[in-house]
Amino acid sequence: MQDSQLEAENLHLRRQLEALLREARANEEKMRRFDELEHRLIGARSVLELLRLLLSDYGHAFGIESVTLALVDADGETGRILDSELRDGAVLNDLVLLPSAAPLEALYGTARKPWLGRFEAPSHARFFNAPPRPPRSVALLPLSRHGELIGSLHFGSCDAERYDPAAGTNLLERLASIVAVCLESVLNQERVKLAGLTDLLTGVHNRRYLEHRCGVEIAQARRYKHALACLFLDIDKFKQINDAHGHPAGDAVLRAVGHSIQSQLRAGDTIARYGGEEFVVLLPQTAAQHAREIAERIRARIAAMPCTADSGQPLEVTISIGLAMLGAVPAGQEPALVAAELMAAADRALYRAKAGGRNRVEFEAA
Template sequence: MTSAVETEILLADNQQLRSELQDLLEQAHINQSIIERHQAFDLQLISASEFRELIETMLVAMPGTFNLECVTLSLLDQDYAIQRILRDLQIGLLEFRNLLFLPARIGLPASEHPEQPYLGEYQAATHAPLFPHYLPASVAILPLTRQNRLLGYLSLGSAHAERFTPQMATDFIRRLATVVAICLENVINNERLKHIGLTDPLTGVNNRRYIEQRLYEEVARGQRERSSLSCLFIDIDHFKRVNDQYGHQSGDDVLREVALRIKRELRLSDALGRFGGEEFVVLLTHATLEDAARIAERIRAGICNSSITIEGAEGGLLITASIGAAALTPPDRTRSAEDLKQTLLKQADQALYQAKESGRNRVMLAIPGSEALTPQQA
């Protein structure tokens, strides 16, 4: 017969086993919840079809999903290609302060392989560029690679020193880095394809379709926000002579160089497009007619102040441009955005015509709400 002592021991063992089983079940539920949360987050990443949506998922949703104090995305963009796409998407570089751009890769400490994740203590000497707005205690730095090419880093920061340690398993971290890298490459490629469809292949600036679409959007925004909007119509003077005398290849070189000189005078929020032939249109956001006049004069001077090197022209070729400017200050809410867009373009075009008629190489301003024109001295 089983003694009372043995019975108590068996009961105690049974109770202990029940307790351990309960703990295991609770941990299993927690793990299942974590897995489901991670799977839901993966679906968010994968379903993001636009750059803004993907960035918001990573930089806004991820900290809450993984209980982190800070998440940053640092992209390698030496040729500014991604930043140009963001400008065209009207995503300001200050809109997401944890979206960063690096001139080159960084060296991750305590790692023999720079493409491997780093988990451990925050080291300012190396990690400061990845966390410019927050000082974490521990970090997980995930290099994002696709086809042996480093896209950038996804950096996770925690206020707790024990959150990320070198002893931690990296299976989940590696999987997250792979998913993010694939989604990032996919979205960037999609945006590049759209960008190509809205870009003039010769000069690399926006095409007419983009400018007209953007003008409509900015007019509508100006109506909502009561903000000013200006437009410049730019035409290269005597461009036909360039083609006739030096050939179309030289004419193409002039168009490319003029486009570059115009772009140098513009802000990130502005837009430049080739409207056709030797005509360019500039959209100036939050700009009055006075602002437009000042920028137009800088553009005019930038085009004509130095010669353009082309084949067959010893010492280069001096090029001038005529510019017409018009403004909506602010856009009339009683008219449609499409109607106002067409009016703005027409006024700028008429001002350009008057600049041509008045001797070229000058800026002419259209007075808002009238057909009057005001000359700017060249």
């Protein structure tokens, strides 16, 4: 009897030991995957690469059904950086850009610690972008730098017990710290790049960026047989505005016109200040009729735009637009040469718009 009892106890102990060993091996494997991902996060060279690591690779590596991210983007800068990196109108469905940190402050309060527990729709739904099936348990990680909330990383699981409020959060806190530092680093890198490709007065892209982007869009149009429209835009009688009201008034007009043009464009379109009072717009995957409608909409919006000099005197601002469509591209022709011909055709159309009375749109095939 005693032997059988000892045997049962030994069996029980062996099973406990085996369970502990399995758990230790699982934890060791989890740490290996975590360390591997940590190194990849630190090595990310762009915002887009970092976001894809977080939103896709992390979920796959740890079997998480839903991974989403919210970033504070008060001045729209992160959105502009992503627009410059994303191609063909692509979007990141699991990323939410917030105009302020207020929703995150309401979510975390003053604790600024990871929150684990059951999914609560009133508080959490906006951060999970309406998935087909809401998660049953969630882990919410605040991302902060220098005492300020810059974002929030969210994990959602179909297992109601996966994110237990009683579980330790040391690993999640470490992950949140790494992600916050990496985000700040890549955003600073992108700001430096963007500064070299942005017109400082108007905030739109500069000629250097346009030359690069034009080559990319022509290559895409050639490869996928897409239409590509080019608009050349010039502010009418701009010298008279400068002469009569001074350069500060002229600068204000340039900023207003650049903003107005940009407001009429889609995420995948390109606007750049070409020089002086001239702007160029590229409209990929846009047929001639649609491009003309966009050009007319821009022209009408600027003509109706309220503008005043420092003296309070109203300024009449209009714009002339030349439109050209990318024609058939001979095989082997350099994209830079094709780009020059496309913009030259748009410039000829602009000249006709000026000669025809200004504040109008003219078209010429490239």
